[in-house]
Amino acid sequence: MSRINDVGGMTGFAAIVQEPDEPPFHADWEAHVLALNAALIRRGIYNLDEFRDAQERLPVPEYLAASYYERWFAAIRVLLVEKGVVDEADLEPPRG
Amino acid sequence: MADRFAPGDRVRTRAADPDGHTRLPRYARGAVGTVVERAGAHPLADERARGGAPDPHAVHHVRFAAADLFGAGDHDVVVELWEDYLEEAP
């Protein structure tokens, strides 16, 4: 089924916005997510296509509401659970 | 194994809408284009996304006229496609 990532040729998205002197990352955690993903792929926990697939399978409202690296982190969490690396409950930081 | 397609070949892309990850964009499905050149050989992304580790298959740059994809436009779009997505076009 055509997925939400497959946008080539569509219309109706917002205008293209350029950011002058854009930094490589907009927050420290974004760099951490990028490095975490690379580490997990290097270790063979999952491959790059499984990672893309996990993003594409996110619920569409969640996908569209998320920023670029929020999607990445959501996909990492999905794969860690699906691959049996962690339990879903373990992913949430303790409160307090 | 010899390439199924060579530069200059006319090819038609698969029209099917697969139930999973694929690297054949929706806008380029069921369209006829021309092979530009080979872009190496790689395991098919569709299968790798299911955890498989298939043998590499040839990938080609395929040039389409925008008018054939969108019904308008005087530009071309070159899409990079696994041979699995392609069949010979008359």
Added chain:
Amino acid sequence: MSDHHPSSAISAGVRHVEALLESRGLLDPGEIDARIDAFLAGGSPANGARIVAHAWTDPGFAGRLLADANTAIRELGLSMAGGLQEQRLKVVANSAAEHHVVVCTLCSCYPIALLGPSPSWYKSEAYRSRVVRDPRGVLREFGWEPPADTAITVWDASAESRYLVVPRRPEGTDGLAEEELARLVTRNGLIGTAAV
């Protein structure tokens, strides 16, 4: 894609997952910081500018670059092997007859190991959706449009290659040294959304 969200909650979530994986032996202590440092020290648009300036001044190199970019950029001490694996680099050169512009409509493929992270606009649905259908309209939004008799080719990075555009050398730059020429080249020019 939404704008960048307040990050305290997600930041805590990321730290938590890192600590969890470290405790299970799936991450080494300090590994994430080392990877970030290596990433930031790796690719840069300046690498692309060097390639372009060298191609402008050395037609032999330009020919080798278009035929086999991975091999050619090693002449400049550059490589496509800095990421998860060596990726094929496909270089296309603009001319009076043809202007090239690059997109990844399915995700955000970009030669990160060579050029560093892509700009946010390159990753946006706005750019990815429209440039394949209406490249002239998109280029006008970037403040520049090729002449009407220049054909436009859009390259969709839909598989394993990564792309780099060699812009046309600006007129009136005959006297400039290669380093000065490199300073004229912009990141947008390397993607094809600027003239240079």
